Amino acid sequence: MRFSRALVHRLPEDRLARVAAVFTFVRRLMEMPEEADRHAHGALARIAGAHEGPALILSSMLLALGERVRIEDARELTFVRVALDAADLRRLPPHALVIYRRGVARCDLALDPRGAGGPFGFLPRPLRRGLGRRRAIQAESF
Numbered sequence: 001m002r003f004s005r006a007l008v009h010r011l012p013e014d015r016l017a018r019v020a021a022v023f024t025f026v027r028r029l030m031e032m033p034e035e036a037d038r039h040a041h042g043a044l045a046r047i048a049g050a051h052e053g054p055a056l057i058l059s060s061m062l063l064a065l066g067e068r069v070r071i072e073d074a075r076e077l078t079f080v081r082v083a084l085d086a087a088d089l090r091r092l093p094p095h096a097l098v099i100y101r102r103g104v105a106r107c108d109l110a111l112d113p114r115g116a117g118g119p120f121g122f123l124p125r126p127l128r129r130g131l132g133r134r135r136a137i138q139a140e141s142f
Helices: 002-008 015-031 038-048 053-064 125-140
Strands: 069-073 078-084 098-100 107-111
Touching: 002 015, 002 053, 015 053, 015 107, 053 069, 053 078
Parallel strands: none
Antiparallel strands: 069 078, 078 107, 098 107
16 A cells, blocks of 8 residues: 555646556556566566456555556456546547446446556457457347
């Protein structure tokens, strides 16, 4: 908890800035070669696992800052969903994937914290298609 707060303590009182800072930190951590820092990166990767690890680390840090998050496990990858407020929507980059919840006036921002990927709020095209198919199947089952 203290580490997450120390990471963002100099940022303005802005939710998206804090989320982006933590997201960037985790992305950089995942991009770091394991040989470069055996103690931090190696230990985190061994504890959390290669597939779920980045999402677990990101969600833990965001939870410590009081954010509403959820881990979503898709066959292709594990990513984090951060709850958004209506005011946040207009400040997102155009490529950000916003997931709207059926029957609820809320939405989430999808974050892929794996290293060497796209920017804040971006999910790869195959995953976007997979999520679309899964939501369509869920809608049909109601």
